[in-house]
Amino acid sequence: MTTDDVLVFGGSGSPRLTAAICDYLQIAQGAGEVLRFKEGNLFPRILDNVRGREVYIVQSTVFPANDHFMELLFWLDAFTRASAQSVTAVVPYFSYAQGDKKDEPRVSIRARVCADAIEAAGADRMxxxxxxxxQIQGFFTVPVDDLHALPSLAGEIERLELDDMVIVAPDAGYAKTARRYARYLGVPLAIGDKERAAHDDHAEIIDLIGDVEGRSAVIVDDFSISAQTMVGMATELDRRGAKEVVAALAHGVFAEPAMERIDASPLTRVVTTDSVENQPVVFSDKVHVVSVAPLFGEAIRRIHNRESISVLFPM
Known part of the structure; x- marks a missing residue:
């Protein structure tokens, strides 16, 4: 691939990941800048000619979520108005994905609102x-490719050479994905039962289905912000006789006081990806980051070449 074929731009939410994706593709990164005015307005500006080009804009929408989401919309609109042939939003971490349903009266389905905004701003693909x-893929009318961090994280877990491993889902809602990890690694599965009474960080671990005594337990989850649920599960696994407790997260969002909780917990290692890179905390020595730049780079290459990307999805 050359810059004559495709242009990859990075928003201010994902500069390092964008550079790594471009390194993987062996192309120069598209030139652009974001000006910030004193009252808080953002002004993304494209510095390359994109007319008739296939454009990819890489932007995680977190820290701060609203600023980075609005910046993404402005980028999409700018590329569309600059006559790009197609514009793909590459969003490694989609912040408002938790707002996927109306589970109480008088609330917004925030993920649907964001999906509508992304399409209205000019995205041809996500x-x-x-x-x-x-199911958030169904909120979009444009194609959505929901990649999986499983192979990247599982590869790192295998390198740890843990004895008598068991995969642990923190709750029943993540059991299906956790089962994929267990099948991929050829190990058994345990499932936690937790209850969250309010919209806060606190979730109580009620029960655990499965045997973890004397085993190396690997908690798998899609993301962690405060680390409270992850640490609560690790503490329960330790109480039930797990020999070692490790965690693997697709998104290490991590706000205060996540690192203090991790350091004080039975967790010996937390493996996560670089889908989020501007956390407001300094990582603990227990946290290890694996890059998903090759995954996104390969997806972009295959999309651009009109090739199947199904090989990127674990069975």
């Missing part, structure tokens, strides 16, 4: 990673 709820 590429993302481990959506919190896979």
């Amino acid at each position: 590429v993302t990673l481990d959506l919190h709820a896979p």
